[in-house]
Amino acid sequence: MVNWIGLYTLTSREVGRFFSVYRQTVIPGLISSVLYILIFGFTLEQRISEIQGVSYTMFIMPGLIMMNTLTNASSNTSSSMLQMKLLQQLPDLLTAPLSGIEIALAYIIGGAVRGMVNGILVLLVGVLLIDLPVHDIGGTLLFLFLVSWAFSSMGLVMGQIAESWDQLAMIQNFFLTPLSFLGGVFYSIKMLPNWAQSLSYFNPIYYMINGIRYTILEKSDSSVMTSLWMAVLLTILFTSLAILLMKSGKRIKQ
Template identity: 40%
Template sequence: MELKPISGDPPRPRVVGRVNWRGLWTLYMKEVWRFLNVFAQTLAAPLVTALLFFLIFNLALGRAVETAGGVPYPQFLAPGLIMMTLVQNSFANTSSSILIAKVQGNIVDVLMPPLSATELTVGFAMGGVTRGLMVGVAVLIGLLPFAPVEIHDPIAIVYYAFMASLMLSLLGMIGGIWAEKFDHLAAITNFVITPLSFLSGTFYSIQRLPEEWHIAAFVNPFFYMIDGLRYGFIGHADGSIAVGAVLVLAVNAVLMLWTHRMIATGYKLKA
């Protein structure tokens, strides 16, 4: 066989600019396909659970609690359930993705490529945001036949839905990086995320809580997220929308920096 001299320029390494856009996009798409591959578990199951919750809470409370927040109970409940499902799924997505990658050892596949800590943070977080928002929209559509949905303030809906899914995605990353076993993650889910998403006003107006608990609600970002999203639909809020907007933004900024530090220092990720 005759060898020909190589003609033309030799291949050059790809120049990566300030932001590795292609790498970031690839990581993001990997995160999205990861959950779309098992959509029965990641999209359909949360939808069914949310519909079941809607049904049992209406059947159980329908007679005793006719109105809440100035609207019929089903209309009050729907935004709460959308937010509850959204936060649980955003958290589940990033935490399981990182923990599984750590346990199986393929976390090196995202640590080795030329992706900065910022790009890793954003790529994983946006995957979680995408799942949270997709599930949220699915629950909204699923509830449409049962609860009249009026949109009072679309900006509040989009802002709070995005901020909530981002917050839980970042918390999920922190949890996934910290956890060493699936039990650790299950403990966080069972004892932190589920109680907070249940007790922060998903199913009842916060005014039903005893007086001394109000203060606890007003420093709880979950309360503001549920309240803010609900305001976007029904136009009634228990707390202050502006305070909530600033608080969730501040919490997200802190979590973003924290996650970034964890990845940059390689906490439990790099030897």
């Protein structure tokens, strides 16, 4: 038996929550992407030759899309969960006839929607401003979906474990942002020394960025199938973790 109405209600609350503060949750990603295009792209493009046969601005777009997608997806679930804990709203969910799986899924869907919305909007910015070609729109959407879902789940794990905003900010600043930058948003890893290239293979975000870059530009440092499998693997791993932790209630009940 599934509490469908409960699942739907919590999902729509999670989606409604970030849309109600779109100035914090949707607009900033768009502005920063436009800034990246203007500053990094148009100024550096004069000095940097084409990478893998495409202009520099074009080259960084897929990475920007992916970075926006995964940070938005993960911060939606992590901040919403922590907020619920700190503002005494969590008891409303935990005393309702909702299962741990239903609560976890509702949160994950909410974060995945935010990730997708942000990713697609930045993609549109690219299409409108610099005529970004999208070679395989189905593949692009598939990557956006998998990465949104995976990082939304990861955010839910973080939100359950964290006890303060400080701890969340730490994970964001010390892990997610560096891993995104080092995953090759702004460069091809082939430009790196050998040891740094080898290190990049341990960075999951490297595969996400190169996967979506392939579906948009048909250029990639890694094979698209490897990227796809990594995305699927991360999705399964983080979803299971988020659900198991929620089911156990270990970080949210006494």
